[in-house]
Amino acid sequence: MLTIAAGVQIPLQYGVFGTDFQFTVGVVLAVFVMVVLILAPIMELAPTRGVPLGRGVKVRIGIGWTLGGLYCLLSGFVVLMVTTTGLIELGTATTPPVDAIGSLPEGLSMTKTEASNCANDSDGTDCERTFYIAGKSGTPEQIAEQVRQHLTDTKGWTYTPERTSLGDSSTWSGSCRHQGWILDSYEACTWVKIKTDGRVTVVVSHKDID
The missing domain is CATH 1.10.287 (Helix Hairpins)
Structure with missing residues (x-):
């Protein structure tokens, strides 16, 4: 044993x-x-x-x-x-894994992923990973819609448009939620963005729970 x-x-x-x-x-x-x-x-x-x-x-x-x-x-x-x-x-945030958004549906593919260094501020630790998504066809808006629908269907995220940040042409924010077991719990948030160059990205953030 x-x-x-x-x-x-x-x-x-x-x-x-x-x-x-x-x-x-x-x-x-x-x-x-x-x-x-x-x-x-x-x-x-x-x-x-x-x-x-x-x-x-x-x-x-x-x-x-x-x-x-x-x-x-x-x-x-x-x-x-x-x-x-x-x-x-209530846990310490860690960098989201490379499979945080799961397998993409047919017609979509992940071209690359980037993980930034975890940032410490007054609210605790915030770790992010960015996924770059490409589609076989369609405009960036259509690809972004496919991505949002996929994450809603498979991960339960719901998205609402929000003010566009610098470097983006469109941004949708997903509702944050608690994940992880008791000592490993953290707050997970996500965004779907269209960059000014037309690339579609998904940002997943893990934050300490206050």
Whole structure:
């Protein structure tokens, strides 16, 4: 059981399974390991209750219980600190993954993606990734409409026109929402934009939750 827990923790901490539950599951696994270390010796000794144990066996049992107890104390302290910090800050924003907008429908393709450095301000951390979308046919407005419809159908985003920012000819803002598990929760926002050169882009932002 401990081997399985360790085998899951390693890829989990490297983000192999994504970041929406990375710290939350890490804390759950740490608690699971502590419970196993506490219960396993008790269950192991239960069948030998009333049976005399040799001095060497008692010493080994004592060492095992001591090391297990120290590990549980240290892990418990770390889990408490991580959980407390996580509940106060409600996660730390990370850069949206390259599959944040999913697979595009036929006729649309992603030409490139760019991730900017996470910015820190009074509201916390804000990480963005920009996806450049091309269509086999149609005007930029038609391609942008296809993209918005795709994200509405597959990701549940709803878009409304907003004031165009510098460098864009048209901008639509998607409603922000909370994503991620308890300790990994963050606010996700998205925009669909037509650049002044006609390119269509999707911007996905992950922000700390205040």
